[in-house]
Amino acid sequence: MSTDQFDYIVVGAGTAGCLLANRLSADPTKNVLLLEAGKRDNYIWIHVPVGYLYCIGNPRTDWMYNTEATPGLNGRTLRYPRGKTLGGCSSINGMIYMRGQARDYDNWAKLTGDDNWSWEKSLPDFKAxxxxxxxxxxxxxxxxxxxxxxxxxxxxxxxxxxxQRLRWDILESFAKAANEAGIESTDDFNSGDNAGVGYFEVTQKSGWRWNGAKAFLRPIKDRKNLTVWTESHVERLIFTTTGSGAKRCVGASVRRGGKPVTVRAKGEVILSAGAIGSPQILQLSGIGSASLLKSHGIHVVQDMPSVGENLQDHLQIRAVYKVENAKTMNTLANSMFGKAKIGLEYALKRSGPMSMSPSQLGAFTRSSPDRPHANLEYHVQPLSLEAFGDDLHPFPAMTASVCNLNPTSRGHVRITSNKAEDAPVIQPNYLSTEEDRLIAAQSLRQVREIMAKPAMQKYKPVEFKPGVQFQSDKELATLAGDIASTIFHPAGTVKMGRDDDPTAVVDSHLRVRGIEGLRVVDASVMPEITSGNTNAPTLMIAEKAARWIQAGV
Incomplete structure (x- = not known):
């Protein structure tokens, strides 16, 4: 096998890329190259569940992106983590396994005109x-x-x-309070209807994080037809013109070990660099808005203004309550004895706070009775802090974060130069629509309703953020902008759609329009964001794509 010639080149060894590498290399007659800009996943904090605290904001494992100042967040910028290591975001995410709702996929089927995306036909790909x-x-x-x-x-x-391998009394009480507020309990958020309250299931094995690299690459490490290059940053894709005049992607220009390397694909190039990386690579390669590309001196291969547009994300509003008579992480982790106890429990049992995902208890419900389905997701935690990465508050407290599952706000991702090492502009445009601002206010009122129920009163909860002095829709929406943060679910920037949809970048089989030999397979292809966390849907997307690639359709 030539070192620079492959049947398939997969760009990005994240959630989708690891699964694709596994499935495509199952055919021993096909040679597969998997490219990852980050390092191997041999950093201990990738594998200890609570280690996300040391992976996010760490250039060893994170692209270290930030958003632009966002009007809906009252001019604030947010840290925007994206995984930069084998396993990608599955190496630094919250480990929550959440498919979303059946209606999400039935809607994708309508938007794409392809019944393959329906819930009924997607369920086998989740199970696979x-x-x-x-x-x-x-x-x-x-x-x-x-x-x-x-x-x-x-x-x-x-x-x-x-x-999850833990239990907190205060979370049990919150679940009972949610029941008292009319939210029924559920033992499975992944049945197609995730309405209810219960504990999240997680992608872990025996108390360790189970990332995409462990799941899909480790079992096939001896396959001779799979080559994995880490610390190999794709700078642009390479195109040619076929005899019929069609444009075809035939490879990629890669910076590896500080030197440029050209790799070529006899079959297909598959972009799986994520909702930020995939549109950035397309734009750097000449596929995007012609005016944007020309402004950076990039030759226009295909004028596609929708590349990088349609950015959607879940914004969580973090309501914090001081409590009494409760064990919380704030009190436990703010003492040397507590920290020692936490470490010992994990060392002996692989359980307790070090096995925690960022959120433990979840709930899905409606922001108001006139909503036809659950449109809010709660992430409830027995801890509080000012912002992600900060120290815990010095007083006992809990956080009830709530997000709008179906935001109508749309943002964008756009390159800032013709250099791959320069971060793109990320503008999520959170809370830019009246509907999103109304739902933000409604969700904060709903948190107050739950916290006022009898099941929570033994803890004497006192609203710390946003503060009971804020009551009107306008006040609460403004305060939501002050305390909200992303849950790290960017999607939609390389939207799939019907042939007659001018905003669709890829077709329903994820092939880039007007370009042969090039697909995009990651969360960027979602036409609308799913009603929940995005890791599981991304795996389902990759499962479908692998079959289509192998079948040449």
Missing amino acids: HEHHYKLDGGADPATGSNSRFSDLHGGGGELRIEK
Whole structure:
């Protein structure tokens, strides 16, 4: 095999890229190159669940992006983490396994004109890579069998999904308060209807993070037809014109070890660099808005103004409550004895706070009774801090973060130069629509309603943020802008759609319009963001794409 000639080149060894490398290299007659700009995932804090605190904001594992100042956030900028290591964002994310709602995928089918994206036809692709703890041999205690779970979940796949290995009394009380507010309990957020309150399931195995590299690359490390290059930054794609006059992607220019290397694909190049990286690479390569490209001296291969547009994200509004008579992480982790106890429990049992995902308890509900479906997601935590990465508050407290699952605000990703090392502009335009501002106000009122229920009163909760003095829709929307932050779910910047949709960059099989031999396979292709966390949907997208690539369709 020539070192620079492959059948398939996958750009980005993140969530989608790792699965694609696994599936495409299963054919021993095909040579696959997987390119990753970051280093190997041999950094200890990638694998300890609470290690996300040391991976986000760390150039060893994070691209270190920031958003532009956003009017809806009252001029604030936000840190915008993206994984830069084998496993990509699955190496630094919150580990929450969440598919979203069946209606998300049925809507994708309508928007693309392709029934392959419906919930019914996407469910097998979710199940294909799952190794779900509910199918470890135990039966559903309610029915005495596991058929309900096996209809919805997979038991033989590479991705391990487990229960969280901890319990907090104050979270149990919040769940009861949510019940008192009319939110029923659920034992499965991934049935197609995630309405309810319960604990999130996580991509962990025996108390360790189970990232994309562990799931999909480690088991096939001896495949001779798979080549993995780390610290290999794709600077641009390479195109040629075929005899029929069509444009074709034939490879990529890569900076590896400080030197330029050209790699070529006989079959396809697949961009899986994520909702920020994929539009950036397309623009750097000459696919994007002609005016933007020309302003940076880039030759226009394909004028596609929609590349980098349609950015969607979940903005969480972090309501903080001081409490009494409760054990919280604030008190536990702010003492040497508490820290020692936490470390010992993890060392001995792989459980406790060091096995925590950033959010433990979840809830999905409606922001108002006139909503036809759950449009809010809660991430509830037995801790509080001013901003992600800051020290915990010195007083006992909990946080009830709530986000609008279906934002109508749209942002963009645009290059700032013709150099791959220069970060693009990221403007999410949070809270830029009246609907999003109204839902922000409604969600903060709903948090207050839950915290006022009898189940929470033994903790004497006192609203610390945003503060009870703020009551009107306008005040609450403004305060939401002060305290809200991203949950790191960017999507939609390389939108898929119908042939007659001028805003669609890729078709329903994820092929870049007007360019042969090039697909995009990651969260950027979502026409609308899913109603939940985006890691699981990205794996489903990659599962479909792998079949289509192998079939040449």
